Amino acid sequence: MPHSSPVPVRLDRAAGVPLVRQLATSVREQVVSGSLPIGLRLPSTRALAADLGVSRSVTEQAYDQLTAEGWLESRRGSGTYVAAGAAPPRHRPLSPPRQSRPGLLRLDTGTPWIDPRHRAAWRRAWRDVSTATPPPGYDDPAGLVDLRAELAGHLARTRGLLCDPDEIVVTTGTIGGLGQVLAALPPGSVAHEDPGYRAAAEAIRAAGREIRDLPATRPVTELTDCAAAYVTPAHQHPLGPVMSGADRLGLLRAARAAGSVVVEDDYDSEFRYDVAPVPALAALDREVVAYLGTTSKTVGPSMRLGWLVAPSALHRQILARREVTHDTAAWPVQRAFLSLLRDGYVDQVVRSARRTYAARAERVVAALAGVADPIGPVAGMYACVPMPRPDALRVATAARAAGFDLPLLHDYCRSSELTGIIVGFGGCTDDELDRALAAIVRALV
Incomplete structure (x- = not known):
């Protein structure tokens, strides 16, 4: 040799x-x-x-x-x-990275399904923007006042989170909101689920903070020396389980003891179809949790819009910084989303997508029965399917040959050694999903 x-x-x-x-x-x-x-x-x-x-x-x-x-x-x-x-x-x-290979349909965790029957409401929203008068200068650093009022009602109704419009900050999405939280926190590392959301990990590193890995499969009992802990309690990204009530209370106790802020990414909480959506963690303790919401899983990732409800002291620091930086979401996008909320578009696309995802989740579980077991209950717009690393690589190769790009679970890991595949079913048709599942099964039998 x-x-x-x-x-x-x-x-x-x-x-x-x-x-x-x-x-x-x-x-x-x-x-x-x-x-x-x-x-x-x-x-x-x-x-x-x-x-x-x-x-x-x-x-x-x-x-x-x-x-x-x-x-x-x-x-x-x-x-x-x-x-x-x-x-x-x-x-x-150089060859492009795997995520952007042309000709492959990526079955990822973040591309939503939007019912085409709702396009008329989308067009109405942008016609509304075209007839509205934009502000003559920089907008309110917290975001459009009318949008924050609509969001307050939306959060109370859908997430059990009671807040005043003045407590809401409109952001440029989850990562934009996370960046503003990180900039306002005192020095310290940031605890992050492992495996976990890769964009959040990049944002934490870009802020010059060290990441402390939190094993996503175990409760959080202490956060010593951590300025914050970033979590996805409604639907752990990417494994999928809901954080239990006991674990939620334990996390809040650990944060209070360490003087840390819990950053709750509520990224696709609307899409539970086995039970009613789980209430937000922030509803349990507003002075410990900074709540991040987003339009990316409902209206679409390219809208780049979200919202933040932060503890009062943190809220004041974020607004003071935004007064100087004008780091706010674009007014036309805020105005369009206001119209979409008022018109009932958001509720409609969520209801349609929830039905579609429920049916597709059943297709995934049925197709893989006997060859692989997704982590259940499957919710949201993807399924996480653990399997040995050689099997996962073989499946990914077979999927690519069939025209699909499957994310690998180990790509979401830092110190964790979990392996498997992710099967996203939001950004595809039923037929495309069936073809991808057939390729996966062929590789495993």
């Missing part, structure tokens, strides 16, 4: 860029430049992890990404090699 060669890589833990991405980028650049020639045997993931002083999951994920892109190849019983033909002419661009 040939000896492997060392890979010269320097990782910067203070760079705000995930170590997996840094490692993959460095190896990719060395392959393209010819520094790592075709046919070279690379160190094992275990050996490279030891050399770099990182967890093995970092090197495994980097190798998996580069293998999926065609830069590396794995030879059973032999190791990982620089793939034949991996170094293209210098004028050719």
